[in-house]
Amino acid sequence: MSDVLLAANAVAKHFGGVKALRDVSLSIRRGEIYGLIGPNGAGKTTFFNCMTGLYIPDGGGFVFDGQPLKADAPHQAAERGIARTFQNIRLFGNMTALENVMVGRHVRTAAGVVGAMLQSKATRAEEAAIRQKAMELLHYVRIEDRADDLAKNLSYGDQRRLEIARALATEPKLLCLDEPAAGMNATETGELRALIEGIRQDGTTVLLIEHDVKLVMGLCDRVAVLDYGALVIEDVPAVVQKDQRVIEAYLGA
Amino acid sequence: MDIFLQQIINGLVQGSIYALVALGYTMVYGIMGLINFAHGEVVMIGTLVSITVTSTLAAAGVPLGLAGLGGLIAAMLVCMALGWSLERIAYRPLRGSPRLTPLITAIGMSIVLQNLAMIIWGRNYLTFPPLLPKVNFEFAGAHFTLVQVAIVLLSAAMMGGLVFLVYRTKLGMAMRATAQNPAVASLLGVNTNRVIAAAFVVGSALAAVAGVMVGSYYEIAHYQMGFMLGLKAFTAAVLGGIGNLAGAMAGGVLLGIIEALGAGYIGDFTGGFLGSHYQDIFAFVVLIIVLMFKPSGLFGEKTGDRA
Amino acid sequence: MKNWLSPRSTAGIALITIALVALPFVVGMGGQAWVRILNFAILYVFLALGLNIVVGFAGLLDLGYIAFYAVGAYTWALLASPHFGLHFPIWAILPIGALMACVFGVLLGSPTLKLRGDYLAIVTLGFGEIVRIFLNNLNSPVNITNGPQGITLIDPVTIGSFKFAGTSQIFGFAVSGPQKYYFLLVALAILVIIINLRLQHSRIGRAWQAIREDEIAAKAVGINTRNIKLLAFAMGASFGGIAGGIFSAMQGFVSPESFSLIESIMVLAMVVLGGMGHIPGVILGAVLLTFLPEVLRYAVVPVQMSLFGKVLVDPESLRMLVFGLALVLVMRFKPAGLWPAPERSREQTQKACVAVTQTTAEAVK
Numbered sequence A: 001m002s003d004v005l006l007a008a009n010a011v012a013k014h015f016g017g018v019k020a021l022r023d024v025s026l027s028i029r030r031g032e033i034y035g036l037i038g039p040n041g042a043g044k045t046t047f048f049n050c051m052t053g054l055y056i057p058d059g060g061g062f063v064f065d066g067q068p069l070k071a072d073a074p075h076q077a078a079e080r081g082i083a084r085t086f087q088n089i090r091l092f093g094n095m096t097a098l099e100n101v102m103v104g105r106h107v108r109t110a111a112g113v114v115g116a117m118l119q120s121k122a123t124r125a126e127e128a129a130i131r132q133k134a135m136e137l138l139h140y141v142r143i144e145d146r147a148d149d150l151a152k153n154l155s156y157g158d159q160r161r162l163e164i165a166r167a168l169a170t171e172p173k174l175l176c177l178d179e180p181a182a183g184m185n186a187t188e189t190g191e192l193r194a195l196i197e198g199i200r201q202d203g204t205t206v207l208l209i210e211h212d213v214k215l216v217m218g219l220c221d222r223v224a225v226l227d228y229g230a231l232v233i234e235d236v237p238a239v240v241q242k243d244q245r246v247i248e249a250y251l252g253a
Numbered sequence B: 001m002d003i004f005l006q007q008i009i010n011g012l013v014q015g016s017i018y019a020l021v022a023l024g025y026t027m028v029y030g031i032m033g034l035i036n037f038a039h040g041e042v043v044m045i046g047t048l049v050s051i052t053v054t055s056t057l058a059a060a061g062v063p064l065g066l067a068g069l070g071g072l073i074a075a076m077l078v079c080m081a082l083g084w085s086l087e088r089i090a091y092r093p094l095r096g097s098p099r100l101t102p103l104i105t106a107i108g109m110s111i112v113l114q115n116l117a118m119i120i121w122g123r124n125y126l127t128f129p130p131l132l133p134k135v136n137f138e139f140a141g142a143h144f145t146l147v148q149v150a151i152v153l154l155s156a157a158m159m160g161g162l163v164f165l166v167y168r169t170k171l172g173m174a175m176r177a178t179a180q181n182p183a184v185a186s187l188l189g190v191n192t193n194r195v196i197a198a199a200f201v202v203g204s205a206l207a208a209v210a211g212v213m214v215g216s217y218y219e220i221a222h223y224q225m226g227f228m229l230g231l232k233a234f235t236a237a238v239l240g241g242i243g244n245l246a247g248a249m250a251g252g253v254l255l256g257i258i259e260a261l262g263a264g265y266i267g268d269f270t271g272g273f274l275g276s277h278y279q280d281i282f283a284f285v286v287l288i289i290v291l292m293f294k295p296s297g298l299f300g301e302k303t304g305d306r307a
Numbered sequence C: 001m002k003n004w005l006s007p008r009s010t011a012g013i014a015l016i017t018i019a020l021v022a023l024p025f026v027v028g029m030g031g032q033a034w035v036r037i038l039n040f041a042i043l044y045v046f047l048a049l050g051l052n053i054v055v056g057f058a059g060l061l062d063l064g065y066i067a068f069y070a071v072g073a074y075t076w077a078l079l080a081s082p083h084f085g086l087h088f089p090i091w092a093i094l095p096i097g098a099l100m101a102c103v104f105g106v107l108l109g110s111p112t113l114k115l116r117g118d119y120l121a122i123v124t125l126g127f128g129e130i131v132r133i134f135l136n137n138l139n140s141p142v143n144i145t146n147g148p149q150g151i152t153l154i155d156p157v158t159i160g161s162f163k164f165a166g167t168s169q170i171f172g173f174a175v176s177g178p179q180k181y182y183f184l185l186v187a188l189a190i191l192v193i194i195i196n197l198r199l200q201h202s203r204i205g206r207a208w209q210a211i212r213e214d215e216i217a218a219k220a221v222g223i224n225t226r227n228i229k230l231l232a233f234a235m236g237a238s239f240g241g242i243a244g245g246i247f248s249a250m251q252g253f254v255s256p257e258s259f260s261l262i263e264s265i266m267v268l269a270m271v272v273l274g275g276m277g278h279i280p281g282v283i284l285g286a287v288l289l290t291f292l293p294e295v296l297r298y299a300v301v302p303v304q305m306s307l308f309g310k311v312l313v314d315p316e317s318l319r320m321l322v323f324g325l326a327l328v329l330v331m332r333f334k335p336a337g338l339w340p341a342p343e344r345s346r347e348q349t350q351k352a353c354v355a356v357t358q359t360t361a362e363a364v365k
Helices: A044-051 A074-080 A097-104 A113-118 A121-140 A156-168 A186-201 A213-219 A237-242 A244-251 B002-032 B039-059 B064-094 B100-121 B146-168 B170-180 B182-187 B192-218 B225-240 B245-269 B276-293 C010-028 C032-057 C066-079 C090-112 C117-137 C177-200 C203-213 C215-220 C225-251 C261-275 C279-308 C315-333 C342-364
Strands: A004-015 A018-029 A033-037 A059-064 A082-084 A174-178 A205-209 A222-227 A230-235 B136-139 B142-145 C168-170 C173-175
Touching: A004 A044, A004 A205, A018 A044, A018 A059, A018 A205, A018 A222, A033 A044, A033 A186, A033 A213, A044 A174, A044 A205, A074 A082, A074 C215, A082 A156, A097 A121, A097 A156, A097 C203, A113 A121, A113 C177, A113 C203, A121 A156, A121 C203, A156 A174, A156 A186, A186 A205, A186 A213, A213 A237, A222 A237, A222 A244, A230 A237, A230 A244, A237 A244, B002 B039, B002 B142, B002 B146, B002 B170, B002 B192, B002 B225, B002 B245, B039 B064, B039 B100, B039 B192, B039 B225, B064 B100, B064 B192, B064 C315, B100 B225, B100 C117, B100 C261, B100 C315, B142 B146, B146 B170, B146 B192, B146 B245, B170 B182, B170 B192, B182 B192, B225 B245, B225 B276, B225 C117, B245 B276, B276 C090, B276 C117, C010 C032, C010 C177, C032 C177, C032 C203, C032 C225, C032 C261, C032 C279, C066 C090, C066 C117, C066 C225, C066 C261, C090 C117, C090 C225, C117 C261, C177 C203, C177 C225, C177 C279, C203 C215, C203 C225, C215 C225, C261 C279, C261 C315, C279 C315
Parallel strands: A018 A230, A033 A205, A033 A222, A082 A174, A174 A205
Antiparallel strands: A004 A018, A004 A059, A222 A230, B136 B142, C168 C173
16 A cells, blocks of 8 residues: 555646646645645645546546546545535535534445335434434534534534534545635634544544645645645645745745 | 528528527526526517507508507517516515525416416407518528518617617616626626616517517417417527527527428428427427537536536 | 324324325215315325425426326326227336336436526426427327327226226225225325435435535535436436326326426426425425315306406416416515425524514614
């Protein structure tokens, strides 16, 4: 088993004349927390969307867990073990928090229409297991007391947590978080940090897109910097922080 | 060959009518994202009003041409008022509700208008008074009438007028701005309520003209005539790329020609198995095929989902 | 406190059962015509709950649902009538009808389900019209559907040697044909209610709801949205096919007229007016929209006679006018339907409460 969980090989994507990604190559190792930073419009979310199959890259591709990732098949990315959250939270608003996480179990369960109609023993057992696991995950992100509330009625911070719980429900090998700390205060950010560290300790590799440079530098094992769609550097935080090009990119000098 | 040319001409005439109606659909859809199902009924009301007014005037001794003009103007006024009230009473209170809600309302209004028309004008076919003298032309073996020429010219003129309105006037600019982004437009001082109302009124005026055209083309009218016509016009709008004015016009003409050619040749293609009474399926078959391969229509811009 | 009238309690079930058994005989006192109307109400419940899977659960706007009903109806008509001289038994035709409708559903759904909601609406509508046009015209050169005249003398439902048509003596009671069909329809309706309930709270049901809420998020958690949507479409179509078969047998006659666009709209209206996705609401919608026009049919003439002394407006157009107005008004004042799912209504009351508190707060200031 290779040390690298996800390798991006010269991924390119353009929208009309705008080159959102210019041959970006990077590799995420098993068990690390990997940070992807860069100024607004640097291509971070585009990279995410290519990886999770929402966009089709115009060049290059990804190798995940030793196998190439199929483009344009978001549900297969999840099946392979890539889960994500969204920059502007996307929950199933009119479903309860518990149901949101139960939907996350979809890809790891099998019950079909016939099983549901007949309420076979296997289906009922699976349903109970789904509920059990979902409750555990709500407990894990500490919102179990909101289980029966509609997702849209949750507070902002709880919605972020719920989105993470839903992503974890797919049993990902790689959890991708798109600006999870956006709009959070210092206390909430601290809690989030603990949560992410916990997730890594439990064996899930984490890819983190973030604006909060302090959070990224404190939390990540390695960091990649994107600017104008191109990879500037990929290294440990201590090196990245001192890199002249990174400082320029951020200060716009 | 002369059948081919003949069918092209027939298709062009029918297509001009579709195009005018399609513009009403596309304007409303472009600005507020609503399929105004009742638009076909506005066309029907236009036809029936013009019949009543024209024959009343003619019976009072007004020369037929003038009576016809009176009928046209009356139809336009009634339809504009109708379009305005539809938006004001039925659709405006529903802004911001889930998409299905105004769609059901539109279907409901369509049923209401049809049955009102039946109560007012009865369930029998009405004959449309001949507004223009019956003059026949011949070109390369294909025949066409003065009415057909008038339909194509008048609809071209109406479309020209609409393009001028949308691209050269302040109201048109407000319309385009609202279509792009209603929130930003209203921040910039555009009265979006007025713009939406204007789209309904202008679309209904075009519908009234189309109504008079259909009436004088087929010389017959009926309270149920609007639905299928509306449906096909909507198909034309989708075909061209809904929300796109040029697309609606091109889609209308294209659909008219496809239908005419299809009806003319389907018997030959299927060895006589299917005949010209399948004419009505072409619109839908074409629609399904276009949407399968180009979901944004032939001339529409691609709108992708954003994550 | 436990509600002893709740449908889940033993007493509740017993009461409902007694009511359901007694209903056709009570209604039958007013004439068999009313029993037939009652049967149609239940058939519409079945049909509306089938469509509910597509529209209510998966959020796919299908305006051509009646086409699947037509496919089921004609399948039965062709396989069990003198038209082709075929007389298949029910256990063969009903599954064939469902399967045929399902195949049509998949054929239509697989290319079109990726379309935006309102495009799907118009494509399904077009499909409904195509089916009707074919039914109307496939009588020459080869006579398949017998065109506008339709197919007559269709076999009634027969299970073993038990015929559902005609009066028979059961436990000494004279039970009419419509009354026997009533029990068959109730059994089918209960079946479809159970299926709806079970699907709603299943893995697939949650996936449908997720797609309805946010398709991109649904994809991101690994739901194959295309297949899951297609599943809803195909299931809805199959239920339509079964309903069509029963309709065919019950009427003994089918013609393209029964499958016009207005029928599709009617069934959709039942789902939406009742309360999309909420099973009791959909049942209410189906029953209301079947009975309301019939009541109007009987009431319109006498009411006009007493008011104006003559019939000003003919009943049929007034009936449709009221139907259209009802659609508009319900969407305006109860957009979630007459009997929406409790979660939604709870929110609305919450919103109302908040609004009231706010206005009171302002008033106090």
